[in-house]
Amino acid sequence: INFFLCSLPRQPCFFFIELKDWQELRQHQKGRVFQGLQWTNVISKGIKSIHPYCSFAFKRHRVKTLGSQTHAPIFTCEGYCCFEDCPVEVKVEVADESTLKAAVVFSGGDVCHNSKELHRRPVRAAARQATAELLETKLPRSLYLESMQKITPKVIDSGCRDDAPTTNVLKNISWSERTKTRSHPDELPSLKALIDKQRGTDSDVLQKVMMHPKGVMLWSNKTLSVFYKRCKYDIVYLDATGSVIKKNTAESPPYYIYELVVRNPSKGQSPLPVATYVTCDHTTASVTYFLQAFQTDVIRMYGNVAIKRPVMIICDGSLVLMHSISTAFCRTGLEDLLQKYFLLITGQHPTETFDLPILHRCLSHIMKNAKALCKK
Known part of the structure; x- marks a missing residue:
């Protein structure tokens, strides 16, 4: 069995959350959490700009309530790589809402992916809607091939396919969007x-x-x-x-x-x-x-x-x-x-x-x- 091996990015690592994305997330905040899963799209997009080789799933997150006087971070979340043999874990923390600078800390060890294993993040929330709009003018197979062409060779070798949903997933998205325009459920x-x-x-x-x-x-x-x-x-x-x-x-x-x-x-x-x-x-x-x-x-x-x-x-x-x-x-x-x-x-x-x-x-x-x- 062959493995894809690579080292983690050197610390410190960070990315910036776009203001419009943060404002939209705030609108869906309830208590100390964001409702829905759009926040996972925003955070995974930022992590991917630093480390595109792991496909991350998230365990938990916390958001500071508006008007809170505590010194806790504005936002924190934790995640892990979905590849079975990969020990990589990640923690993201936003300390200041004025800059929206997200500090990223990787832990657990270097990247280790089985070459026969592929993983993709689910297509959710705004990403699903954006994909559905593309499928109005493109076939699922065509969109899949275009997405694969945009992925760099090293990311292809890593087995991470977050940016290239399968044709079956694309077909389901296209089908579910078309059913919304029906005049009758049947x-x-x-x-x-x-x-x-x-x-x-x-x-x-x-x-x-x-x-x-x-x-x-x-x-x-x-x-x-x-x-x-x-x-x-x-x-x-x-x-x-x-x-x-x-x-x-x-x-x-x-x-x-x-x-x-x-x-x-x-x-x-x-x-x-x-x-x-x-x-x-x-x-x-x-x-x-x-x-x-x-x-x-x-x-x-x-x-x-x-x-x-x-x-x-x-x-x-x-x-x-x-x-x-x-x-x-x-x-x-x-x-x-x-x-x-x-x-x-x-x-x-x-x-x-x-x-x-x-x-x-x-x-x-x-x-x-x-x-x-x-x-x-």
């Missing part, structure tokens, strides 16, 4: 309220919410327009993935995301999703309902001329998807559709009068299935 009633709120606005994307089985459909007038224009001459894709949303419990059915996608008219650009369906019901009836609901809105916007579109649809070969596409876009059963395709390719049906969309199975999925079959 997800589905909250989504239904959101539909009513967005109806008729430019952000009207959420179209349908199903309670049982659970499902959500999303598209907008803009994506309907993109679909109508692109599918007349180009390919439409229908795909499904189950790797985006995790199951609530081991017994609950997995959530799948079904998506209608068209190619971007700009070469080299990402495809454009025009409709999305999130559900735990993976049946032909469920997917057909999604496609027909989308097709209904297209026809409502552009009239019956949209019935014969798209020109070609590609899917992965799933029977559920093929049956649903056949019913929603070709207005016939899959067996009957395949029979019509057979008559067309054998020359028994004139191409001039054939006006059904072409259902095409994705070649990459065919090759993947063939490869798996050959390995058996």
Whole structure:
């Protein structure tokens, strides 16, 4: 087992508490203690400016009451390093409120961290709120990587990750902050309220919410327009993935995301999703309902001329998807559709009068299935 070893900073050590931070802490003082845990963020930030290699937890603190005539320090606290083999302890003392100079005394011995051990301070109080604001514009994984890049190599070697919360912690922070903006504690009633709120606005994307089985459909007038224009001459894709949303419990059915996608008219650009369906019901009836609901809105916007579109649809070969596409876009059963395709390719049906969309199975999925079959 390897250990990270380093000596403690030479005494005397000190840092200065910012006046605005101290005034905010004073506002939450009750008796001889600060309420909440924001004081731990302030003190640990100061200690880290002197000694960034240990991750400290705090045991106790005391604050001098306003107007007290005693000669006791304004503030004192004690802490210890969270690493199992590290003997380092710390004591912080603020003697004068006019300067807010915090004297730091380390004791116990030199730093000794197991190289396989990692520790992080909890993200609390104002630090949690600041992190939540960053997560409004960044993904948890992206924020984690940015935080890791800012940590110096020696701190990385020490195993201290106070400045880089894990992605799971960041996800929890992001999730808890989003739930605060809900109009209802339960997800589905909250989504239904959101539909009513967005109806008729430019952000009207959420179209349908199903309670049982659970499902959500999303598209907008803009994506309907993109679909109508692109599918007349180009390919439409229908795909499904189950790797985006995790199951609530081991017994609950997995959530799948079904998506209608068209190619971007700009070469080299990402495809454009025009409709999305999130559900735990993976049946032909469920997917057909999604496609027909989308097709209904297209026809409502552009009239019956949209019935014969798209020109070609590609899917992965799933029977559920093929049956649903056949019913929603070709207005016939899959067996009957395949029979019509057979008559067309054998020359028994004139191409001039054939006006059904072409259902095409994705070649990459065919090759993947063939490869798996050959390995058996």
